[in-house]
Amino acid sequence: MSPDLTEPEILRVRQDIKEKYDRVAAAGSGGCFQYPTGPEGMQLQGYPPEVLRDFPPEVLAAFCGVGNPFSLGSLAPGEAVLDIGCGAGVDSLVAGYLVGPGGRVAGLDVTPAMIERARAYQARLGVGHITFQVGEAEALPFPDKDFDAVISNGVFNLALNKEKALQEAHRVLKPGGRLMLADMVLVAALPPDLGDKVENWFQ
């Protein structure tokens, strides 16, 4: 699956990801990260002021993205959007706000506890054109050419098979569809003595 990891290492990464995001879900806010989260993070990344003004504080507090995928292009009313690794669903709800009730948003995440939180926030906002479900980036449960845009925020860096995840995003996009991706990348080489490969997965 991943060319550099053994099967036990893959299982350990999967378990570590689940445990980390279970902790984030249980924390009730975005506080398990080393960069600004919540409304402070959204403001720094230039999220729409009307979102920051109109969304409930508990929804804004759940933001833990590494950037603003919406800064990469506009979403038009009526469009269909997939949010891969939606977590607590903040970006899915922002996408739902931008495409309006005539549009459609699907949020997908591997952590059931996060999907439960996303559904709770959706109910809090009272919007019906957004759905949330459990699933993996490497095996998207959607038909070909289903979405106008795919967004993701801080997720592909955790994918064990990044090429397959990108293939899947390409598959579900309509021709002319856009991939708008915020993610964490290496900007300096990891020193060889930093630790084992599994721990480095979260660097």
Add this chain to the structure above:
Amino acid sequence: MLKVGFHRVSLLRYTGFKSSLYTEGALFYGEKPVDGQARETIVFQAEPSAEPLQEPACKPGGT
């Protein structure tokens, strides 16, 4: 992104959000070509800032 079929690919900019000494948020964009459309490849690639490595502060409750 190019390898799986996207075109007009950009690494538009870095976000300034760091999770460690070695990583930073970045913004990527790509389009799925329309059938029969000539593919364009990379249209822009930002460079990371030359700031010295600095451990980011851990937020309250951080891991």
